[in-house]
Structures are given as C-alpha cells and as structure tokens.
Amino acid sequence: MKRYTIAVLPGDGIGPEVIAQAVRVLEAVGERFEIRFALDTCPVGAAAVRTSNSPLPPETRRAVTRSHAVLLGAVGDPTLDDAPRELRPETGLLTLRKLLDVYANLRPVAIHAALAGCSPLKPDRLRGVDLLVVRELTGGLYYGEPRGRNGKRAINTLAYTTAEIERIARVAFDAARGRRRLVTSVDKANVLEVSQLWRETVTQVGRAYPDVRLEHCYVDTAAMRLVSDPASLDVVLTENMFGDILSDEAAVLAGSLGLLPSASLGDGAGLFEPVHGSAPPLAGRDVANPVGAIATVALLLRHGLNLPAAADAVDDAIAAALDAGARTPDLARPGDQIIGTKEMGSRVVELVLAEALEGLS
Numbered sequence: 458m459k460r461y462t463i464a465v466l467p468g469d470g471i472g473p474e475v476i477a478q479a480v481r482v483l484e485a486v487g488e489r490f491e492i493r494f495a496l497d498t499c500p501v502g503a504a505a506v507r508t509s510n511s512p513l514p515p516e517t518r519r520a521v522t523r524s525h526a527v528l529l530g531a532v533g534d535p536t537l538d539d540a541p542r543e544l545r546p547e548t549g550l551l552t553l554r555k556l557l558d559v560y561a562n563l564r565p566v567a568i569h570a571a572l573a574g575c576s577p578l579k580p581d582r583l584r585g586v587d588l589l590v591v592r593e594l595t596g597g598l599y600y601g602e603p604r605g606r607n608g609k610r611a612i613n614t615l616a617y618t619t620a621e622i623e624r625i626a627r628v629a630f631d632a633a634r635g636r637r638r639l640v641t642s643v644d645k646a647n648v649l650e651v652s653q654l655w656r657e658t659v660t661q662v663g664r665a666y667p668d669v670r671l672e673h674c675y676v677d678t679a680a681m682r683l684v685s686d687p688a689s690l691d692v693v694l695t696e697n698m699f700g701d702i703l704s705d706e707a708a709v710l711a712g713s714l715g716l717l718p719s720a721s722l723g724d725g726a727g728l729f730e731p732v733h734g735s736a737p738p739l740a741g742r743d744v745a746n747p748v749g750a751i752a753t754v755a756l757l758l759r760h761g762l763n764l765p766a767a768a769d770a771v772d773d774a775i776a777a778a779l780d781a782g783a784r785t786p787d788l789a790r791p792g793d794q795i796i797g798t799k800e801m802g803s804r805v806v807e808l809v810l811a812e813a814l815e816g817l818s
C-alpha cells in the first residue's frame with residue numbers, strides 16, 4: 458500500500474471548515490485507491506499566533522519539512538491587522554512559501570458548464586474559457602529589500618533576477634505544451650525596469666519552445682482582456698503581485714472565488730491551498746464553498762504525489778456534484794436549493810466512493 462505524509466494546516470476563518478471537507482475527500486480517495494495518508498495537522502496564521510505567539514511555529518516548520526505535501530486552508534484575522542509584521546498571519550504564509558521555495562504558483566481557472574450562469578459575464582464571453590495563471594510566488598514586491606516604514610514614508614522594493622524569471626518562465630512554457638500552446642506574459646515593461654528584464658528573459662526562454670506561441674501584454678490591458686476576451690488566454694505568466702490580483706479577477710469567470718484551487722511548486726514538497734482567503738464574515742456558519750479546497754486536493758494528488766487517476770477521480774466527483782445541482786450560497790441563483798459547506802463535502806465524498814463502486818461492477 459502506498460503511504461504519504463501530508464501536513465495539514467487549516468489556518469484561520471473558513472480555512473478549518475473547507476479543509477475539513479478537503480480532508481474527508483482525501484480520505485475517500487485513500488479508501489478507493491488503497492493509499493494511506495498520514496495526516497499531520499498543525500497550526501498556521503492567527504491560530505498559531507494565539508497558541509505559540511508565531512504565525513509559523515517551529516513544530517509546523519518541522520512538520521512541513523518532513524511531509525510529502527502540504528495542504529493549507531487560509532490565513533488572516535482582522536484582529537491582527539495592526540500587529541507587527543512578524544506576528545501577522547500573512548507573514549506565516551509568506552515565510553512558509555519561502556521555506557519550501559515553492560516559486561511556481563499554478564492557478565487553473567476552468568468553467569464548469571453547470572455554473573455558466575454564476576458569473577456576471579455574458580455566457581458568450583465564457584465560451585471556451587480554460588486558463589492557467591502561472592504566478593511567480595517567492596520574489597517581487599512581497600519579499601524585496603529594503604522594505605519598511607518610517608513615520609510618513611514607507612517603502613517596498615520590486616526586484617527580480619534573471620534566474621528567478623527563467624525558472625518560472627520554464628514552468629509556464631512546459632505547462633503550455635500540455636494545453637493550447639500559448640503563453641501570455643504579463644508585465645509593465647512600458648514603465649518598470651524589472652518588467653523590461655522580465656520581458657527580455659521570458660523571450661529568451663521562449664526560444665527553446667518554438668512550438669509554443671509567446672505574446673507579451675501590459676498588466677492593465679491583461680486585466681481588461683481577462684473579462685472582455687478571456688477565451689483568448691491560455692497560460693498567463695506573471696510576477697507575484699500582478700498574479701495575485703489577476704487570479705482573483707479570473708475567479709469571476711468561474712463564478713466564485715470559492716471554487717479556485719492552487720498548487721505552489723518548487724523542487725521539494727509542494728504547498729496546496731485554495732486561492733481564497735479566510736473570509737472572516739463567513740467563518741463558523743457552514744456557508745463557505747469548500748470546492749476550491751477540494752479541487753486543491755486534486756492538484757495535490759496530481760502535482761504533489763503524481764497520482765493522476767486519483768486526481769481525476771476528485772475532479773470528476775466535483776463536476777458530478779455541481780452537475781447534480783449542489784450549490785453553496787455563493788453559487789446559488791433564484792430557485793436553487795442551497796446546501797452548506799459540510800453537505801457539499803458529503804456530496805463529493807459520496808461521488809468519489811460511488812465512482813469506485815462503478816469501477817467494480
């Protein structure tokens with residue numbers, strides 16, 4: 458029997474609720490495919506600040522470094538908004554990404570046919586939409602030095618090296634080879650030197666991929682294109698901050714931010730988390746959509762553990778649940794029957810196991 462250790466970091470707000478459902482699905486996959494998942498659950502974010510006075514305590518660092526993959530919910534708590542940087546929940550997440558050196562953040566955006574009515578975009582704009590945001594995750598403004606604040610002046614630094622750009626560009630071109638073979642590199646090269654280096658380096662890397670078309674697009678135009686002509690995009694390659702913003706914008710195409718999963722990959726264990734945050738107003742109410750977290754389990758199986766059949770089973774079960782009308786409040790339209798976080802988890806679990814029974818008959 459295959460055996461994997463997964464560090465599970467539920468985090469804050471709706472994080473624990475959506476991760477509870479993701480874990481149930483992971484366990485159903487274990488049952489169906491006879492895989493043993495040993496779960497090592499640890500605190501991160503505000504939850505960890507409360508128990509250990511650190512958003513990424515030593516026990517959590519140890520757990521992630523001895524795991525095959527890390528599954529994280531979300532971090533963020535309004536009560537810590539004014540805390541010093543070392544005690545902010547977000548600092549725990551940023552430190553974790555750096556610790557694992559997961560520089561490549563993959564954020565796929567697919568449209569479930571059954572959910573076409575959930576997006577405010579006209580259905581004809583959504584036809585053929587299937588894109589992948591490849592976001593650089595361990596550089597740029599989030600990490601640049603110097604940084605800080607001195608009274609009425611504050612500073613952050615945007616810096617990238619050629620090596621950092623090359624490695625993320627290769628991820629984008631490799632991904633494009635398994636898709637529609639188009640890379641749209643997003644920058645602000647009309648203004649920023651960093652973007653000029655980005656453009657030059659991506660072009661250079663692209664020469665090794667003559668079968669993939671490369672286009673460059675300024676970030677302001679890319680933001681517009683995402684909603685005006687999203688089907689014209691395939692792989693969107695961009696730096697850390699632009700990728701953060703554009704991926705939430707892309708969630709509008711899918712119908713809810715609560716649907717989007719992500720995989721953050723480097724050379725070692727990967728970090729897997731839904732794109733959304735801790736959504737404090739939704740916490741503790743059984744209303745959050747767990748599909749993003751459950752789809753994240755599929756990415757963990759596919760990219761983190763190289764178990765494509767198990768990943769497909771999760772994706773198929775999600776699609777079948779949505780096709781059968783499962784709707785959390787964020788997806789509901791007038792007349793729909795609304796279900797909660799736990800019930801959405803139950804529907805997907807049942808379908809993962811039902812597919813197993815089908816396979817036996």
Ligand code: NAD
Nearest residue numbers: 531532533534714715732733734735736737739745746787
């Ligand atoms: P958010 O992603 O938590 O919420 C944005 C909007 O999307 C809200 O309207 C929310 O209700 C909705 N939403 C998010 N997830 C949902 C789900 N699963 N189901 C249904 N609706 C969902 O972003 P925010 O409100 O700007 O930030 C809240 C906190 O989360 C902040 O502390 C922020 O720093 C943190 N955050 C963390 C992460 C992360 O851990 N990866 C990501 C984004 C934001």
Ligand code: IPM
Nearest residue numbers: 532533547550551701732734
């Ligand atoms: C995300 C979040 C994080 C980011 C924050 C919470 C640090 O918005 O994962 O998209 O900006 O990367």
Ligand code: MN
Nearest residue numbers: 701702705732
């Ligand atoms: Mn974000």
